[in-house]
Amino acid sequence: MIQAIKNFFIALRQIAVGNKKYYLWVSFLSFLALLGASAYIGQLSRGLIITAMRDQVSWGMYISNFTFLVGVAAAAVLLVIPAYLYNFKPIKEIVLFGELLAITAITMCILFIIVDMGQPLRVWHILPVVGAMNFPASLLAWDVVVLNGYLIINSVIAFYVLYRLSIGKEYKMSVIGPLIILSIPWAVSIHTVTAFLYNGLSSRPFWNASILAPRFLASAFCSGPAIMLILFQIIRKLSVVEIDNKAIFKIAELIAYAMGINLFLLGAEIFKEFYSGSIHSAPIQYLYLGLHGHDKLVPWMWFATTMNISAFFLFLFPKTRENFTTLNMACLFVITGVYIEKGMGLVIPGFVPDTLGEIYEYTPTTQEILVTIGIWASGALLYTFLLKLAIPVYTGKLRFFSKTQLTAARDIMTKLVATIRAETPLDEVVKLMLSKRLTDMAVVDDSDKLIGIVSERDIISLEVGQASGKTAADLMAAPTGTVPESFHIQELGKVLASRTANLLFVVNENGQPVGTIEGSDILKSLEDIRRE
Amino acid sequence: MEEDGRRSGGIDRRAFLQGAALGLATLALPLGRADASFWESFFQKHFREMNDDEIKQVIDRLEKEYAQKFGKQIEIGADKPIPGVLYGYGLDLSRCIGCRRCVYGCVEENNQSLDPQIHWITVLRFKKGEKWVDLENSEKYYNPEKVPEEEYFYMPVQCQQCENPPCVRACPTQATWKDPDGIVVIDYNWCIGCRYCMAACPYGARRFNWGSPKRPVEKINPKTHYLGNRPRYRGVVEKCTFCIQRTRKDPGRYPACVEACPVGARKFGNLLDPNSEIRYAIEHKRVFRLKEDLNTYPKFYYFFAYGK
Ligand code: SF4
Ligand code: SF4
Numbered sequence: 079m080i081q082a083i084k085n086f087f088i089a090l091r092q093i094a095v096g097n098k099k100y101y102l103w104v105s106f107l108s109f110l111a112l113l114g115a116s117a118y119i120g121q122l123s124r125g126l127i128i129t130a131m132r133d134q135v136s137w138g139m140y141i142s143n144f145t146f147l148v149g150v151a152a153a154a155v156l157l158v159i160p161a162y163l164y165n166f167k168p169i170k171e172i173v174l175f176g177e178l179l180a181i182t183a184i185t186m187c188i189l190f191i192i193v194d195m196g197q198p199l200r201v202w203h204i205l206p207v208v209g210a211m212n213f214p215a216s217l218l219a220w221d222v223v224v225l226n227g228y229l230i231i232n233s234v235i236a237f238y239v240l241y242r243l244s245i246g247k248e249y250k251m252s253v254i255g256p257l258i259i260l261s262i263p264w265a266v267s268i269h270t271v272t273a274f275l276y277n278g279l280s281s282r283p284f285w286n287a288s289i290l291a292p293r294f295l296a297s298a299f300c301s302g303p304a305i306m307l308i309l310f311q312i313i314r315k316l317s318v319v320e321i322d323n324k325a326i327f328k329i330a331e332l333i334a335y336a337m338g339i340n341l342f343l344l345g346a347e348i349f350k351e352f353y354s355g356s357i358h359s360a361p362i363q364y365l366y367l368g369l370h371g372h373d374k375l376v377p378w379m380w381f382a383t384t385m386n387i388s389a390f391f392l393f394l395f396p397k398t399r400e401n402f403t404t405l406n407m408a409c410l411f412v413i414t415g416v417y418i419e420k421g422m423g424l425v426i427p428g429f430v431p432d433t434l435g436e437i438y439e440y441t442p443t444t445q446e447i448l449v450t451i452g453i454w455a456s457g458a459l460l461y462t463f464l465l466k467l468a469i470p471v472y473t474g475k476l477r478f479f480s481k482t483q484l485t486a487a488r489d490i491m492t493k494l495v496a497t498i499r500a501e502t503p504l505d506e507v508v509k510l511m512l513s514k515r516l517t518d519m520a521v522v523d524d525s526d527k528l529i530g531i532v533s534e535r536d537i538i539s540l541e542v543g544q545a546s547g548k549t550a551a552d553l554m555a556a557p558t559g560t561v562p563e564s565f566h567i568q569e570l571g572k573v574l575a576s577r578t579a580n581l582l583f584v585v586n587e588n589g590q591p592v593g594t595i596e597g598s599d600i601l602k603s604l605e606d607i608r609r610e
Numbered sequence: 611m612e613e614d615g616r617r618s619g620g621i622d623r624r625a626f627l628q629g630a631a632l633g634l635a636t637l638a639l640p641l642g643r644a645d646a647s648f649w650e651s652f653f654q655k656h657f658r659e660m661n662d663d664e665i666k667q668v669i670d671r672l673e674k675e676y677a678q679k680f681g682k683q684i685e686i687g688a689d690k691p692i693p694g695v696l697y698g699y700g701l702d703l704s705r706c707i708g709c710r711r712c713v714y715g716c717v718e719e720n721n722q723s724l725d726p727q728i729h730w731i732t733v734l735r736f737k738k739g740e741k742w743v744d745l746e747n748s749e750k751y752y753n754p755e756k757v758p759e760e761e762y763f764y765m766p767v768q769c770q771q772c773e774n775p776p777c778v779r780a781c782p783t784q785a786t787w788k789d790p791d792g793i794v795v796i797d798y799n800w801c802i803g804c805r806y807c808m809a810a811c812p813y814g815a816r817r818f819n820w821g822s823p824k825r826p827v828e829k830i831n832p833k834t835h836y837l838g839n840r841p842r843y844r845g846v847v848e849k850c851t852f853c854i855q856r857t858r859k860d861p862g863r864y865p866a867c868v869e870a871c872p873v874g875a876r877k878f879g880n881l882l883d884p885n886s887e888i889r890y891a892i893e894h895k896r897v898f899r900l901k902e903d904l905n906t907y908p909k910f911y912y913f914f915a916y917g918k
Contacts, residue, residue: 125844126803127726127821136808136818196803196818196845199652203783203802210656210784210800218782218806280904281776281812357744434732434767434814435745 085244085478092476093463100466107459114452117445118193126196129446134438135429137194139446142421143453144190146301147183148272149294149420151228153302154180155265157329158258172321174472175313176306177236178464180265184229186457193449217275224268231261236468244471244478269294282428283358287350293343294420299336300389301416303329304409309461311406317469327400333412334393341390344383361427364437374439375426378418385415487570488563490603491584491593497522500529500551507532507550518581520591521554527589530554533579560585563592567607570600647671656784657797657836668799669836676841680827687835689858691791697852698792698909699865700877700891701766704916707873708733708757708764715870716768719853720839721831723823730850731768731867732814738763768867769794769815769850770900770908780810786847792881792909793852795837803845812901813908816849835859852878881909891915 096104121128131138154176161173192198203209204222213219235254242249273294276285307329314321348366351359363369368376392398392408399405431437442450470476496510497520507519511534521530536553537545560583561573574582574597584593650671655664669686676684713731722728734748738761741747748765758764775794778787785801788794808816822844834840835855842848853865857878868876879886888911891897895913 125819125821129820132820133808133814133817136805191804194804196805196847197801197843200783200800200802203656203785203800210659212779212782212784215779216782216806218780218804222782275806276809279776279780279810281810357746360746428809431746432814433745433812434734434750435748436750436814 081479088476088478089467092470093466096466104459104462107455107462110455111452111459114449114455117448117452120445121193121449122198126194128443130440130443132438132440134432134436135426135440137425137429138440139422139442139450140190140194142425143450144187144194145272145424146417146421147187147190148225148268149298149416150302150305151180151183151187152265152269152295152298153306154232155262157303157306158265159262160328172310172325174236174239174468175309175465177232178468179302179306179309179461180232181229181236182457182461182464184225184232185460186453187225188229189453189456190450193453217271217278220271221268221275224264224271228261228264228268231257231264235261240468240471241478243474244476246474246477266295269298276424276428279428281433284361284427285424287347289343289347293340293347296336296340296343297416297420300333300340300386300412301420303333303336304389304412304416307333307409308406308413311402313465313469318473319469323400326405327396330393330399330405330408333408334390334399337386337390337393337412341386360431364430365423365427369431369437372430372437372439374441375423379423382415382418382423385411386419389415485567485603485607486563487561487565487582487584487595488593490567490599491563491595492599493593494520494591497526497591498532498550499523500549500554502550504537504545504548504550504553508537508545511537518579518583518594519550520557520583521550522591525588525590528557528560528583528585528591531557531559531583557583559583560591561595562587567600567603570595571604574600647675651675651799654799656800658784658787665836672836672840680830680841682827682830682832684830684832684834684840686840687833687855687859688837689835689854691789691793692858692861693790694880694882695861696790696792696881696909697771697857698879698881698886698888698892698911699771699852700888700897700911700913702875702877702891702895702915703763703765703912704914705873705875706733706764706766706871707875708735708752708759708762709872711870711872712766712867712876715866716850718829719831719856719866720851721825721834721841722817722848723819723821723825723842724829725824726821728817728819728823728848730815730817730848731766733764733766735759735762735764737761765912767813767815767900768910770813770906770910771850771852773907773909774905776810776812776904776906777807777816780806782806789837791858793854794849795851795854796847796849797837798840798842798846798848801846803847805847807847812904812906816847818847819844 129138129140154173157173157176192201195201204211204219206213211219211222213223235257238254239249270291273291276282277287277290280286307326310321310326313319348362351362360369364372365375365379367373389408389411392404392411399408426440430439467476495514496516498507498510500521500523502521510516511519517534519532520528521532523529530550532550532554536555540548540553559573559577559579559581561570563584563586565573570582574580574595580597582595583591584595586592654668657665660668665688669688673684673686676682676686710731710733713729713733716722716730717724717728720730722730732750734745734750735752736742736748752762771788771792771794773788773792775788778794781787782804783800783802786794786796786807803818805818808818819842823842825841830841831839833855835851835858838851838854853867856863857865864878868878877887877891879888881888881892883889891913892911895915897911897913899908899911
């Protein structure tokens with residue numbers, strides 16, 4: 079318990095203390111987060127009417143961001159697969175940062191869902207047992223299950239690895255191996271289920287296409303890793319963490335394939351919609367060409383498509399993907415392209431035209447945008463804190479207290495039951511030793527300070543009869559085998575090893591003896607800790 | 611002098627601190643609904659998990675809340691579905707003149723918000739001689755001097771009370787369900803306002819309370835049903851219930867829209883009763899249901915009795 083509290087404060091200090099740049103960055107993000115929070119308070123007091131959503135377009139920017147971020151979270155898996163299954167060393171080392179990103183992204187997803195709810199206080203209605211979760215019928219219930227499961231799995235893996243590293247130990251594959259294996263299909267599932275959430279609605283022809291889930295995955299495997307590539311370069315620059323160029327280029331190559339698949343699937347969809355030209359192609363017409371003069375999304379979609387195609391080529395050719403300028407350009411292109419395509423480009427056309435054919439053009443309001451920015455800032459803040467903690471642990475700079483460091487002399491000593499004075503007659507000393515079963519006795523002065531030690535052996539060495547008339551002062555030896563109360567087990571071990579006697583006296587800060595420790599005490603507590 | 615200055619400073623500070631504390635307290639009390647029944651309503655169970663006593667308690671509490679809020683006695687019924695009844699609706703497209711009396715009759719009966727305006731019925735206008743079932747070519751906001759118009763025809767749409775309702779399947783909290791008499795209802799105290807049902811409904815039948823529903827007290831219809839037209843909250847979904855407060859209470863009574871229609875285009879009745887009006891229409895007219903390809907099996911039948 080004490081250990082946990084102590085370590086908590088170490089972690090807190092690690093997050094709270096930084097250089098000027100760090101404070102500036104954190105204040106900047108906090109400012110944006112507060113801005114978002116105040117916009118959200120406005121939404122709470124007036125209702126979702128402050129957004130541009132209406133009955134016709136009943137989901138907007140919040141759910142768009144949610145959808146995009148599920149993809150980012152899922153992409154952590156892209157790094158886990160080669161790292162652990164194929165033991166591709168350069169990537170393995172950085173998986174941790176990917177997992178922390180997944181944790182952040184899911185947290186943001188949950189925030190986006192909460193701000194989108196009309197009755198956020200009733201969120202518990204969605205839980206099983208206490209609420210009335212509509213499982214397995216509702217895909218939204220499935221999403222709640224898989225997203226929270228994913229959050230838990232990734233948190234356990236990341237924090238276990240960090241914890242082991244922080245106490246200076248290797249993590250055990252036997253512990254997290256199964257979790258890592260589980261996390262791979264789980265990552266696929268969060269994105270698949272989110273796709274099915276839209277996909278399963280026969281009322282919305284734009285979503286009700288089987289190609290939706292594969293497209294979701296393909297685009298997620300573009301944007302997620304692209305974000306990580308940029309983050310890796312920042313981490314590399316701001317800390318001593320080394321991230322191999324090989325890892326970066328490998329990930330970039332994988333993005334090229336994912337983007338290739340994404341573009342192919344998009345092409346397939348566009349062909350089907352436009353060539354067959356049924357009334358159900360209205361949403362895609364609205365998206366790329368405009369419908370009955372309504373074309374707010376059109377420039378955005380062409381912009382996104384251009385971004386994606388350019389990024390594809392930049393990632394495809396080794397020359398451009400291994401040059402950091404073009405690589406970073408490509409990353410930004412992909413992030414923007416997918417953010418538009420998998421965000422508003424996916425959600426809005428599901429509602430336009432609406433089920434009765436009405437076209438309501440949705441443009442988010444300022445408050446909606448502020449809340450969105452606030453959540454992104456909170457996410458960035460969370461990731462910053464996680465990194466601030468994880469990086470020094472990872473590089474070995476920050477170490478937590480372990481049990482051996484926290485078990486001190488005072489915790490394992492045998493309390494002192496009796497002391498003697500210099501003038502105590504030896505007869506009395508012998509009586510005390512026998513009645514209390516002591517082998518050594520502490521001699522103290524008027525202020526109870528330890529001034530010497532009388533041992534059984536010294537008394538035995540006297541010849542018969544010599545003891546009478548003598549006092550402790552005649553026999554006592556200087557107090558050399560003493561240790562402060564605060565020494566931890568390892569230090570105690572060292573002191574004991576350097577001495578011939580098997581007993582140490584523990585003294586408090588005033589030099590007063592408070593207890594004794596034998597070699598067997600140390601052995602026993604080490605064994606206890608090991609067994610834990 | 612100094613003494614005074616300091617004291618007044620102290621008072622100011624105290625007043626300020628008190629104000630701040632009060633502000634924090636209201637923030638902490640969710641959404642400023644500080645009344646005692648807040649927690650009771652917060653922990654209210656799912657409607658279908660309550661027994662009759664619990665339902666009665668909830669209704670007593672709600673009636674008190676409404677009385678406090680509106681200064682008017684509002685009666686909340688909880689009449690159960692009548693065994694052997696499955697409600698169905700018929701709409702004679704050859705008669706409808708697009709006057710929207712049903713729309714306003716519905717609003718009068720069902721206590722929808724007047725600001726922002728919420729309508730449960732949408733009347734669509736189609737040009738004669740053009741594509742029809744292509745809803746995209748319909749007009750919702752038509753506004754002529756006089757109806758009917760020579761070159762147009764009209765099609766009202768409201769909740770179709772699907773036998774296989776996609777909205778119910780979608781709802782993650784079971785806040786909306788289909789009762790045995792075929793009416794799809796919503797518990798306004800259980801709905802979390804996620805609006806997944808709105809995305810799932812193929813008929814644009816569901817409405818969300820984007821803002822706080824507003825309606826002058828004198829316009830509130832005090833005869834209500836828990837699952838129907840009782841006053842709603844901000845942030846929950848609502849829709850047509852075939853006037854559950856009428857049709858369950860007095861079997862045989864028509865929904866408000868049926869009564870409001872000046873040309874008798876609207877028919878209503880028990881699908882299980884072979885002698886009902888609605889059965890007659892289905893068996894003798896050319897009927898169809900909207901978006902039949904989706905297999906939602908609406909209990910809302912469109913038909914043509916006569917016409918050109
Ligand atoms: S019309 Fe819409 S709201 Fe009514 S039951 Fe069917 S799906 Fe549900
Ligand atoms: S908005 Fe309410 S009724 Fe509709 S799906 Fe969500 S919880 Fe269910």
